[in-house]
Amino acid sequence: MTHQSASTVVTSSILDKVTQQAYPASTLYVLATPIGNICDISLRALHVLWLVDAVACEDTRNTAHLLSRYGLSKTLLAAHEHNECEAADKIVARLQAGERVALVSDAGTPAVSDPGARIVDTVLRAGLRALPLPGPSAAVTALSVSGLVTDQFQFIGFLPSKRRQRAIVVSGLVAASTTLVLYEAPHRIVETVDALLLAFGPERQVVLARELTKLFESVHRCRLGDATAWLVADANRQKGEFVVLIEAAPIALDDSAEGERVLKILLAELSIKQASALAAQITGQKKNTLYERALTLKSH
Numbered sequence: 001m002t003h004q005s006a007s008t009v010v011t012s013s014i015l016d017k018v019t020q021q022a023y024p025a026s027t028l029y030v031l032a033t034p035i036g037n038i039c040d041i042s043l044r045a046l047h048v049l050w051l052v053d054a055v056a057c058e059d060t061r062n063t064a065h066l067l068s069r070y071g072l073s074k075t076l077l078a079a080h081e082h083n084e085c086e087a088a089d090k091i092v093a094r095l096q097a098g099e100r101v102a103l104v105s106d107a108g109t110p111a112v113s114d115p116g117a118r119i120v121d122t123v124l125r126a127g128l129r130a131l132p133l134p135g136p137s138a139a140v141t142a143l144s145v146s147g148l149v150t151d152q153f154q155f156i157g158f159l160p161s162k163r164r165q166r167a168i169v170v171s172g173l174v175a176a177s178t179t180l181v182l183y184e185a186p187h188r189i190v191e192t193v194d195a196l197l198l199a200f201g202p203e204r205q206v207v208l209a210r211e212l213t214k215l216f217e218s219v220h221r222c223r224l225g226d227a228t229a230w231l232v233a234d235a236n237r238q239k240g241e242f243v244v245l246i247e248a249a250p251i252a253l254d255d256s257a258e259g260e261r262v263l264k265i266l267l268a269e270l271s272i273k274q275a276s277a278l279a280a281q282i283t284g285q286k287k288n289t290l291y292e293r294a295l296t297l298k299s300h
Contacts, residue, residue, distance in 0.1 A: 018047045024131075026095045028123045029102045030116065032109040032135025036214035038069055045133045046070060053099040056091055058106045058115055079103065081115045088122035095128045109137045113157040113183055139181045142209035142243035145219050146179070149248060149288050151280075153179040159192060166192070170199040173246075177286075180246040186210075186239050190231055196246065197224045205247035211240035248286070259285045263294050272298060 021044070023029075029048050034040040049055065049072055056079040057063035063076055079087035091101050103110050103119060110116035120130045143150045154176055160166045173180055184192050189208075196206065202225025209219045218237070222230060224246075231237050262282050266275035272294045279294075280287035 014043060018043045023048060023051055023100065024129065025098050025100055026128055027100055028091065028095060028120065028128065028130040029100065029133055030110050030120060030130055031102045031104050031133040032137070033066060033104050033107060035107045035136045035138050035141065035212055036217070038066075040136050040213055041070075042133065042135055045135060048100075048102055048133060049074070051100060052102045054094060055102045055104060056087060056119065057104050062106050063104060077101070079115060079119060084115050084118045085122075088119040091119060092122055092126045092128065095123065096126070107136075107138075109135065112137060112139070113155075136213070138183070138209075138212055138241070138243050141212050142207065142219070142245055143179070143181065145209070146207045146245050147221060148179050148205065148207065148245055149286050150179050151287060152177070152248075153181055155181045158183050158185075159195075161188065163191075163195070166195050167199070170195050174199050175249050177248050177284075179248050182242075182244040182246070184242040184244055186242070189238055189242050189244075190228060192244070193224070193227045193231065196244075197228065200224055200246065202226075207243075207245035208237075209243040209245070210237070212243065214240070216240065259283050259290055260293060260297070263290060263297060267294060267297060 029052060031045050031048060033045070049067065049070065052074065054075040054077050055063060055067070056077040058080050060076040060078055064073075067074060077087060077090065079091070091103075094101055103116055105111075105114035105116060108114065111120055123130050139155055143153060154173075156169075156173070159169055159182060182192070193206070193208075202223055204224045205221060206224045206227050207219065207221045208227065208231070211217045212219075216236070216239075220230060220237075259279060262279045263275055266278055270278065272291065276287055276291035276294045279285070279290045283290075
């Protein structure tokens, strides 16, 4: 069997499974779309886009273009931040009439730093169903290639655009024991990084992920103290939409001492892996940090 024919058989088999699944009427399908690369959409999402009676979207022009690239044309319902409540009522009326409606944003997963949450809330309050069709998310995409400890992370989204408000928000994040996830526009990226540097100091690791899954994608990790210089060294590095990740705050000394105390007790009975995992659950500290400390304790 040739590679081409084998691919055809596999694809046909998967498509059969997609079409044979249940797609209930009177349901809102919360559907993730690509964040850049047009191929990053699931077969189930494509089938639902073909099946639904209408698509509620952030920008009808963007969604019409997206659908046309998949050979689809649908009734489009504008559902953006300025008309979300009104759009929600119209969508509920369609669902109550037995229709299927897909909810999409311009890119990625709806209702995550994008319109959609109020629509889903209204649908659920009306006693109707909302079903997720998972897919791309810029935040999770960036986290996966950051190399930072991401067993816990905090999604912040866009910081305030005004300097004073941004400084207040950032100062409240300095002690966070989780990796921080921010979104930023190209025209504000330098001033945002400068604000982060002022609050977090130069040693904290930062990841600047831009144009994810697109032609000019780049993911750069460095000290916060070096980030501004890297950005201004090439104007192209300031183009595109950004996901900014900030390393979690280091564990305080007293927390470290408590983690070591728990580790010593557990290591007497358990393996390094088991002891560090259990110690992380008990103390709330990061498993990787405790694992490294356990290695040191065992070597002495």
